[in-house]
Every structure is written in structure tokens, then in C-alpha cells.
Amino acid sequence: MKKFLIYLCMFLLPGVWVSCSNDDNEVDKNNSIFEDTGEDAEMNEFDQWLLENYVYPYNIEVKYRLDDNETDVDYDLVPAEYDKAFALARIVKYVWMEAYDEIWGIETTRTYVPKVIQMIGNVAYTESGMILGQAEQGMKVMLYMVNGLDVNNLDMDMMNEFYFKTMHHEFTHILNQTKAYDPAYDRITEADYIGSDWYQMQDEEARQEGFISAYAMDRGSEDFAEMVSIYVTNTADTWEAFMQQAGETGRPILEQKFEIVYNYMRDSWGVDLDELREVVQRRQNEIELLFN
Structure with missing residues (x-):
């Protein structure tokens, strides 16, 4: 299927x-x-x-x-x-x-x-x-x-939403299919995944429940891929703003999830997510040079 x-x-x-x-x-x-x-x-x-x-x-x-x-x-x-x-x-x-x-x-x-x-x-x-x-x-x-x-008027938010987040998200699925991540990740909020009903949620509301986006509430594998894709396509300041949106309830859950995500990328693939984000952010800021 x-x-x-x-x-x-x-x-x-x-x-x-x-x-x-x-x-x-x-x-x-x-x-x-x-x-x-x-x-x-x-x-x-x-x-x-x-x-x-x-x-x-x-x-x-x-x-x-x-x-x-x-x-x-x-x-x-x-x-x-x-x-x-x-x-x-x-x-x-x-x-x-x-x-x-x-x-x-x-x-x-x-x-x-x-x-x-x-x-x-x-x-x-x-x-x-x-x-x-x-x-x-x-x-x-x-x-x-x-x-x-x-x-002539590049909109980074638009490109992240329509293009880059999709590419990083799907690439994370491929990596997960090749080397499985720790199943403990799925158990952190196991009872709160809502499948296809995720679209009824708003991102900020989802963060308060320990999910980085509404789509992350679909299932564990989507949750994991959303963590990677949203982390690398946003600046450190934006990520911190997301954590603040999560509040006292959601933030500890998101930090627990991110620790597993970070360790997986480092230990399974030799990728430091902070380094990858730095590279992605730098290249995003250099896009205009491609057309000058």
C-alpha cells in the first residue's frame, strides 16, 4: 500500500x-x-x-x-x-x-x-x-x-512551508527507514496521537500538548520527521519562540523528544543538527546570490 x-x-x-x-x-x-x-x-x-x-x-x-x-x-x-x-x-x-x-x-x-x-x-x-x-x-x-x-522578492517563510520543510521531512523518513530511531520516542505522547484528525488542531495548540506542529500529532514517525524539518528550517530564535508557545506543559515534552531526535541524527548518521541548521540557515540567506 x-x-x-x-x-x-x-x-x-x-x-x-x-x-x-x-x-x-x-x-x-x-x-x-x-x-x-x-x-x-x-x-x-x-x-x-x-x-x-x-x-x-x-x-x-x-x-x-x-x-x-x-x-x-x-x-x-x-x-x-x-x-x-x-x-x-x-x-x-x-x-x-x-x-x-x-x-x-x-x-x-x-x-x-x-x-x-x-x-x-x-x-x-x-x-x-x-x-x-x-x-x-x-x-x-x-x-x-x-x-x-x-x-525578485523571495519569501523565506513561503519557501520553507511549501518546499524546504517537505524535503527535509521526507528525507528524515528515508533515514528512519534505513536506521530505526529509538521506539521510546513514540511512547512519550503515545496516547495523544490523533491520526488524520490532526488538521483540526492549530500549531500553537499542538505545541502546548508536546508536538512541534499540528501535523506532528498524526503519528510517531510524522512527529519525528516534523521535529527535524522544523528545527533546521528555522532560526534558533524562532525555535525558542516555539518552545515558549509550548509553555510549562508542552516544553518539557518537546525537549525530551528533541533529545532523542538529536542523539539519533548524531549517533546513527554522524549529523549534528545544530551544525546542519547553521548550514541550512546560511544557505537560505545566500539564495539571492544565485540570481545575481
Whole structure:
């Protein structure tokens, strides 16, 4: 059975779930955004760049053209714009993959990264809200809202929410599947996981109960991955603000959980989460240099 990781963002008005819509994309005729997998399909500049920067060094296939075989036809999806997909591919490589390269070397990164990244122009909606990111069994990651990227006005909160947190979260699942974490972690708040009902919670409310986010309340494995992804994609000051939100009840629980998470990454993978966060934060602050 396939296992999916889904991030949802909900906007609640009295009695109504509401969502936002995107304008139709303008299609660049010289850089078609629709999949052409025939033998006569020509490689454009982005395709060649992906070969040299994703396929050859990491064995990752990036799909930015709309492909029905990789997407759910139940969702009203639009293709990623060529220029924005190109820009996001550069950002993801620099902030995510190369951050791990810097910590433990490209060989280890190449071994464990997801093998397919599918880019989607807009977001998908369910009855519960808006899907921010999606991953399947450590092999494929879906990145939504690509067309919301503006390289002239980079929004780090938006990129963390839609792109980076998803990548770090799913990568943590892959590491956990390779080397299991201490099962004592799941027992800390074993009685408080609520499964798919997590979307009814707010992040601050979840922190007060000992979960770093509402999604962490789904199950132990998601809780663990959320701890890693949220820790490295936020500054030390922001993390401390989360701890203060947790209060006298939630903070000790979160600190107990984080100790297990930190020790797991250090002892199983030789990764100091503080060092990884420092590298990720530095690279996030350098994104603008990619386009100057």
C-alpha cells in the first residue's frame, strides 16, 4: 500500500472552508510545460541543466512538465512555469541537497535522496484544505505552488512551508527507514496521537500538548520527521519562540523528544543538527546570490 505524506493549510471562516486560486499560466512556446516523452522530444536549457545538476550527480529526476502519470487527476492542477521551475530547482539544490553534501559528503546524499521530484504550478485542495507538499514512500516528492515563487522578492517563510520543510521531512523518513530511531520516542505522547484528525488542531495548540506542529500529532514517525524539518528550517530564535508557545506543559515534552531526535541524527548518521541548521540557515540567506 502506498504511503503519502501530506501537508495541509486551512483557512477557516464561519462554517466555510475557503481556498485561493491562481491565474492561468502563460505558456512559453519555446519551452513547453507539457510532457513530451517521445523519441523526438528536444532538450531545452533547463533539461540540460537538470542532467548536469540532478541526474548525473544525484540520480534524481525532476519533472516540471505536467505528467498525468505522476499526478492525481482528482486535483485541479496547473503546470509549473518554466522560469520558476528552473529557479526553484537551483534553490532546492543549493539549500537542501548541497547542505547535506557539506555535512557528510555527496556520496551519502546521493544514496538516500528521493529519486523523483515533481513540480506543480499551483496547490491541490481536499475537503480538509490545501495540500502544501506530498511525498510517496521516500521515492517521490511533489512540490506545489511553484508559480508562487518570485526570485525578485523571495519569501523565506513561503519557501520553507511549501518546499524546504517537505524535503527535509521526507528525507528524515528515508533515514528512519534505513536506521530505526529509538521506539521510546513514540511512547512519550503515545496516547495523544490523533491520526488524520490532526488538521483540526492549530500549531500553537499542538505545541502546548508536546508536538512541534499540528501535523506532528498524526503519528510517531510524522512527529519525528516534523521535529527535524522544523528545527533546521528555522532560526534558533524562532525555535525558542516555539518552545515558549509550548509553555510549562508542552516544553518539557518537546525537549525530551528533541533529545532523542538529536542523539539519533548524531549517533546513527554522524549529523549534528545544530551544525546542519547553521548550514541550512546560511544557505537560505545566500539564495539571492544565485540570481545575481
